[in-house]
Amino acid sequence: MAPTHTPARSDTGKRAGLDRDDIVDAALALVEANGPGALTMRKLAAELDVTTTTIYWHIGGRDELVGAVIRRLSEHLAERAIEGDTAADRVVHAALCIWDSALTNRHVTALAHREGASSLLALPMEITLLRELEVAGLHGVAARDAHQAILLCVAGFLVIALRPERAVPLGYRSEALWAEVAPHGITDATLRAQREPAELASLLPITLRAIVDAALRTVQETP
Amino acid sequence: MAPTHTPARSDTGKRAGLDRDDIVDAALALVEANGPGALTMRKLAAELDVTTTTIYWHIGGRDELVGAVIRRLSEHLAERAIEGDTAADRVVHAALCIWDSALTNRHVTALAHREGASSLLALPMEITLLRELEVAGLHGVAARDAHQAILLCVAGFLVIALRPERAVPLGYRSEALWAEVAPHGITDATLRAQREPAELASLLPITLRAIVDAALRTVQETP
DNA sequence: ACCTGAACACCGTTCAAGT
């Protein structure tokens, strides 16, 4: 709402006195307030009281703008301390930090995810995760593979957790589809469970546990 | 290319003689040929030599069209037989069938994924997977949770595997980002590995193994 | 150096009107 650029710069003579940083700030605020769909060159220009061409002059195009927005948030992302007694505990906790951060900043995360730039947002946290994997005894390709598996698992859970309310119409979501089907060879208890959404927040740590334990087991066997 | 509606129907008198099925067929062909971005009301109308309004009359809107396209492919998806000696083997294989099918039909899968309707495409295969989980001894909430964890893991891997070539500019992809960074506390071997992409096709079965084994272990302990 | 105005080539969707 309030302009973030210093009032002292308002007397530069030129009409708007806009900074590249001001634009990125406004874009970030726009996404955080109204979701990734609101990040439009025209909406952003209107918010800043300039023409869209001004944005192009400062930034250079929508892709660059999106990248700058994600970087901006990434810089301001709080580094959380990793907790846990065992090595496996600490690895899982580092992964859950990425999950928590994604949920806290759901709109920008959704933007980054949609644009294929998730790593741009989470890189510092990914480094922390990789470090914990090395402490746990994994190195080289083994460390990278465990790292990738964990990240992709978190990404998969985020696909559902960050899915916008509207999404497809009616009920193309899993629970609705399973309510319309009566397959043979599946018990009623399971079918009933399938018709309500899983609790991702409790399912994720369990799943990560399984992946981490399996990865660390390989290092135990080859000492 | 060639019209799929029977020539016998061409003498209905009305101008185009278009069927709802013809439209869905053309839309599916459009996506499979040129990717999800090519599914546009206007492009589709041009392909069928009609106005966009004709599409609206037969289908009712873009969301319904997308749903119909996904359903169409889903019907024509080959049911593959599940292989494997042990219960865990068969569960993993059922999950890998979903992965393989997604890669084979990458464009429509990307469309379904982007629209939040992945389950609409994979439902028959998901049922097969759930059945194998029951054979393995899981029921009710436990079966659903294992099912969900497996599907979300596959979904996470697909996010990377189906990422369009263009995506974000320059290098916002993981490998490029890790090439620009030199974090402390991480060995050179690991850093070097991080700078080239992981082999998802071999990493996925290993990861699924870990999840499935952990899930089946809980049923072993409580007989 | 910084910004505007007008234009181009796209979108999805609707509405009155034709046969």
Added chain:
DNA sequence: ACCTGAACACCGTTCAAGT
């Protein structure tokens, strides 16, 4: 019942022109 034409409200991007 089936289809057209014109219009509305959006997009990203570019280019000549102003100060």
